[in-house]
Amino acid sequence: MAKETQALFNTNCFKVYTRTDVKGLEVCGALKNVIALAAGISDGMGLGANSRAALLTRGLAEMTRLGIALGAKATTFSGLGGVGDLYLTATGEQSRNRTVGVRLGRGEKLPDILRDLGQVAEGVTTAQSAHMLALRHGVDLPVTRAVYRLLYEEATLVDVLRDVMDRPMKGEEEF
Numbered sequence: 001m002a003k004e005t006q007a008l009f010n011t012n013c014f015k016v017y018t019r020t021d022v023k024g025l026e027v028c029g030a031l032k033n034v035i036a037l038a039a040g041i042s043d044g045m046g047l048g049a050n051s052r053a054a055l056l057t058r059g060l061a062e063m064t065r066l067g068i069a070l071g072a073k074a075t076t077f078s079g080l081g082g083v084g085d086l087y088l089t090a091t092g093e094q095s096r097n098r099t100v101g102v103r104l105g106r107g108e109k110l111p112d113i114l115r116d117l118g119q120v121a122e123g124v125t126t127a128q129s130a131h132m133l134a135l136r137h138g139v140d141l142p143v144t145r146a147v148y149r150l151l152y153e154e155a156t157l158v159d160v161l162r163d164v165m166d167r168p169m170k171g172e173e174e175f
Contacts, residue, residue, distance in 0.1 A: 017043060024076030027067040031144070032086040033097045033123030034130055035059030038143050039090035040101020041150070045157060055143060056090055062141045066130065069137040097123040110151060127151055142167060 002018040010016045019025060032136040038059060042051045063086070064077040065137065076082055089095045100121040103113045131148040146164050149155035155163075 009163070017074060019079060019081060021068060021073045021076040023074030024067050025081045027070060027072050027079060028063060028082045028085060030126050031063040031066065031130055032089045033121070034127045034144050034147050035063065035086060036090040036095055036097035037101040037104070037121075037123040037127065037147050040095075040098035041105040041147070041157070043098070044102035044105020050101055052090070056086060059143050060086060065135060066137070066139050066141060067141045070133070096121040100124065104150065105157065107157070123147070124151060
């Protein structure tokens with residue numbers, strides 16, 4: 001069925017790819033919203049492009065770690081449904097999750113932001129689910145935990161930034 005659907009939608013202006021890792025795509029589709037909140041927070045705080053790039057890179061590593069723990073394939077996270085969708089959601093001006101993050105980063109309160117938004121920003125509820133899954137499976141998700149603490153434990157921006165930056169040093173290849 002995937003090949004038939006691919007052929008139906010594929011044109012000279014629109015390229016369609018298939019992937020069989022449904023679980024991985026589901027994890028990507030959910031967790032990208034939490035990382036987009038974090039990227040928006042960084043942007044709202046005025047931390048700059050380097051900070052956003054670091055958050056996206058480490059966020060993708062978090063998505064991959066949790067996905068693998070849940071039975072997903074690591075390669076899914078480097079594809080369009082992984083890093084591609086993450087990049088768009090975390091940097092796009094129309095992204096609801098990034099918008100919520102930007103406003104949080106500027107010091108606005110979540111209830112006010114959600115009321116003004118008038119739409120669902122999936123990352124808000126997904127942060128809680130992802131945090132609980134990480135605890136259940138023993139997966140370290142520092143960026144996700146920071147977003148969770150900000151949204152659900154009333155931690156301050158300074159608190160969560162300090163938590164992330166005070167982590168022990170290690171090599172990047174220590175996945």
